[in-house]
Amino acid sequence: MTPPADMIDHPRPRFAPWLLEPMLRNRRIYLKVALAAAMINLFGLITSLFTMTVYDRVVPNNAYASLVALSIGLLIVVVFDFVLRILRAYFVDLAGADIDHDIGTRVFQRLVGIRLDLKRGSTGSLTGMMRELETLRDFFASATMTAMVDVPFVVVTLVFIAIIGGAVVWVPLAAIPVVIGAGWLTRPALDRLSAKSLSEGQSKQSVLVETVGALEMVKTSGAATLLGRRWSKANRAHSDSAMRQRLVSTIATTVAASANTLSYAGTVVAGVFLIADHQLTTGALVACSILSGRAVQPLAQVATLLTRLSATRTAYRQINTMMDQPTEGPQNEALKPARFAGRIELRGVEFRYPGAAEKTLDGLNLVIPAGQRIGLLGRVGSGKSTIARMILGLYPPQEGLVMIDGTDIRQFDPAYMRARIGTALQESVLLSGSVRENIVLDRPGIDDAEMLRAAELSGTHQFMGQLANGYDLILADRGEGLSGGQRQSIALARALAGSPPVVVFDEPTSAMDQQTEAALIDRLAAELEGRTFVLITHRPALLRLVERIVVIDAGRVVNDGPRDQVLQQLQRPRAVA
Numbered sequence: 001m002t003p004p005a006d007m008i009d010h011p012r013p014r015f016a017p018w019l020l021e022p023m024l025r026n027r028r029i030y031l032k033v034a035l036a037a038a039m040i041n042l043f044g045l046i047t048s049l050f051t052m053t054v055y056d057r058v059v060p061n062n063a064y065a066s067l068v069a070l071s072i073g074l075l076i077v078v079v080f081d082f083v084l085r086i087l088r089a090y091f092v093d094l095a096g097a098d099i100d101h102d103i104g105t106r107v108f109q110r111l112v113g114i115r116l117d118l119k120r121g122s123t124g125s126l127t128g129m130m131r132e133l134e135t136l137r138d139f140f141a142s143a144t145m146t147a148m149v150d151v152p153f154v155v156v157t158l159v160f161i162a163i164i165g166g167a168v169v170w171v172p173l174a175a176i177p178v179v180i181g182a183g184w185l186t187r188p189a190l191d192r193l194s195a196k197s198l199s200e201g202q203s204k205q206s207v208l209v210e211t212v213g214a215l216e217m218v219k220t221s222g223a224a225t226l227l228g229r230r231w232s233k234a235n236r237a238h239s240d241s242a243m244r245q246r247l248v249s250t251i252a253t254t255v256a257a258s259a260n261t262l263s264y265a266g267t268v269v270a271g272v273f274l275i276a277d278h279q280l281t282t283g284a285l286v287a288c289s290i291l292s293g294r295a296v297q298p299l300a301q302v303a304t305l306l307t308r309l310s311a312t313r314t315a316y317r318q319i320n321t322m323m324d325q326p327t328e329g330p331q332n333e334a335l336k337p338a339r340f341a342g343r344i345e346l347r348g349v350e351f352r353y354p355g356a357a358e359k360t361l362d363g364l365n366l367v368i369p370a371g372q373r374i375g376l377l378g379r380v381g382s383g384k385s386t387i388a389r390m391i392l393g394l395y396p397p398q399e400g401l402v403m404i405d406g407t408d409i410r411q412f413d414p415a416y417m418r419a420r421i422g423t424a425l426q427e428s429v430l431l432s433g434s435v436r437e438n439i440v441l442d443r444p445g446i447d448d449a450e451m452l453r454a455a456e457l458s459g460t461h462q463f464m465g466q467l468a469n470g471y472d473l474i475l476a477d478r479g480e481g482l483s484g485g486q487r488q489s490i491a492l493a494r495a496l497a498g499s500p501p502v503v504v505f506d507e508p509t510s511a512m513d514q515q516t517e518a519a520l521i522d523r524l525a526a527e528l529e530g531r532t533f534v535l536i537t538h539r540p541a542l543l544r545l546v547e548r549i550v551v552i553d554a555g556r557v558v559n560d561g562p563r564d565q566v567l568q569q570l571q572r573p574r575a576v577a
C-alpha cells in the first residue's frame with residue numbers, strides 16, 4: 001500500500017498535509033461515492049432508453065404488454081436510483097464530517113500552539129479565520145463534491161447521444177464551452193472579491209469581539225459611538241463586497257442554466273431536421289433532448305462549484321498560513337526531564353516586542369537558584385512582567401538565553417514545562433464553566449482533595465465553601481459573576497494546585513483588601529518554603545514572602561540583594577529628601 005505516500009510526496013496541486021491526509025484517509029468512502037454516481041448516471045441513460053422505446057415501439061404498435069414490462073423495469077431502476085442517491089449523500093456527509101473533525105482538531109492544536117511573537121492580527125481576525133473552517137467544511141461535505149464525481153460521465157452521456165442521435169450531439173457539445181467559459185472568465189474576479197470579502201468579514205468580527213468582550217467599559221466610558229462608527233464602516237464594506245461576489249457568481253450560474261435550456265431546445269430543433277431527413281426517430285429525439293440536459297447539468301454544477309472554489313481557496317490559504325507557521329517548542333524531540341528543580345537563569349537577555357521601537361529587556365542577567373524566593377520590583381513599564389513571560393517561554397529572547405536547570409527552555413516541551421510552573425499573571429482570566437473546572441482545568445493528578453487544598457490556601461474556600469453549590473457554581477465568560485478579588489483568588493488556587501516546583505506571581509493581590517492579603521501571605525509563607533518563587537509586585541506587604549529583591553529599570557537589573565538590605569537602600573534616598 002505505497003501509493004498514498006507517493007501522493008503526499010508530490011501533491012499536484014499542492015495541498016497541505018493537514019488537508020490532504022484526512023482526505024486520503026477517506027478515499028474508500030469517496031470511491032463508494034464515485035461508484036454510486038456511476039450507477040446513478042447509468043440509470044439516467046436507462047431512463048432515456050425507456051422513453052425512446054416507448055415512443056418508437058410502444059406508441060406506434062399499442063404494445064401494452066411491453067409497456068407493463070418496461071414500466072416494472074423502470075420502477076426497479078427508480079427504487080435503486082433513490083437508494084443510491086441517499087447513500088451517496090450519506091457517504092459524502094460521512095467523509096465530510098470526518099475531514100471536518102480532523103481538520104478542526106489540527107487547526108485548534110495549532111491555534112493554541114501559536115508562537116506569540118509570530119501572532120498576526122487581532123483576536124477578532126483569528127476567530128474570523130477559525131470561522132473559515134466552515135467554508136472548507138461546506139465544500140467537502142456538500143453536494144458540490146458529487147458534482148465533481150459526475151463530470152467524467154458527461155463524456156459517457158455525450159457518446160450515448162452520438163450513438164442514438166448522431167449529429168445532434170453537436171448541440172450539447174457547443175453548450176459545454178459556454179458553461180466552462182463563464183466559470184473560467186468570472187474566476188479571477190471571484191478570487192479577488194472573496195479575498196476582499198474575507199478580510200472585511202474579519203474586520204467586522206474584530207469590532208464585534210472587542211465590543212462584546214468589553215461591554216461594561218463600552219457603556220461606562222461612552223465608547224459606543226467610536227465602536228459604532230467602526231462597525232458600520234466594516235459592515236458596509238463587507239456587505240458591498242459580498243454583494244458583488246454574489247452578483248458575479250450569479251452571472252456564472254445563470255449562464256450555465258441558460259446554456260442548459262438552450263442545449264435542450266437546440267437538440268429538439270436540430271432533431272426536427274434530422275427526423276425529416278430520416279436520420280432520427282421521434283423516440284431518439286426525445287431521449288437525446290433529455291440526455292443533452294443531463295450532459296450539461298454536471299458542468300452547470302461545476303460552474304457553481306467554481307464560484308465556491310474561490311471562497312474555499314481563500315479560506316484554505318488563510319488557514320494554511322497559520323498551519324505553516326512554526327509552533328512553540330523544539331522542532332526535534334522535546335525534553336521532558338524527570339527532575340525539575342527550578343533553577344532559573346536569564347543570561348544576557350535582549351528582547352523587543354514585535355513591532356516595538358524600544359528594547360524591553362536590555363542585556364538582562366539574573367540567576368535564581370532552585371528554591372529561592374525573589375521579588376521583582378521596578379517602575380511601571382520597566383519590564384518585570386516581560387521577565388515572567390520570558391521564564392514561561394511565551395516569547396523567545398532575540399539575544400541571550402533563558403535556562404531552567406541549566407537547559408535552554410526552548411528545548412523543553414512547552415506544556416510539560418508550564419505544568420511545572422504555577423502561574424498567576426496580572427489579569428485573572430477565568431473560563432466559562434464551574435469554579436472546580438477553573439481550578440482543576442482537567443489536569444492529571446489534581447483531584448478534589450488537591451483542589452480543596454489549593455482553594456483553602458488561596459482564600460477561595462472562604463467564600464466558595466459557604467455557597468450552597470460552591471465549587472459547582474457555573475461562571476459566565478471570563479468569570480463574570482464574581483468580584484475581582486474572588487476571581488483573583490481562584491486564579492491563585494489554579495496556580496497553586498499540584499504544588500508546582502516553580503511559582504510565578506504577577507501582582508497576585510492587586511484586587512484584594514489588606515486583611516485578605518495579610519491572611520493569604522500567612523498561608524503562602526509556609527506553602528512556598530523550598531520552592532522557586534518569582535513575585536512581581538508594587539505592594540510592600542507581599543515582600544514578606546521573599547528573601548531576595550531584584551530591582552529592574554529599563555530592562556536591566558539595577559539592584560539585587562537580600563530583601564531587607566535592598567529595601568533599606570530603596571528607602572534611603574527618600575529619607576535624605
Ligand SMILES: Nc1ncnc2c1ncn2[C@@H]1O[C@H](COP(=O)(O)OP(=O)(O)OP(=O)(O)O)[C@@H](O)[C@H]1O
Nearest residue numbers: 353354356360378379380381382383384385386387
Ligand atoms: N505585548 C506587548 N507588545 C508590545 N509591547 C509590550 C507588550 N507588553 C508590554 N510591552 C511593553 O514592554 C514594556 C514593559 O512592559 P512590562 O509589562 O514588562 O512592564 P512591567 O514592569 O511589568 O509594568 P507594570 O508594573 O505596569 O506591570 C512596556 O513599555 C510596554 O509598553
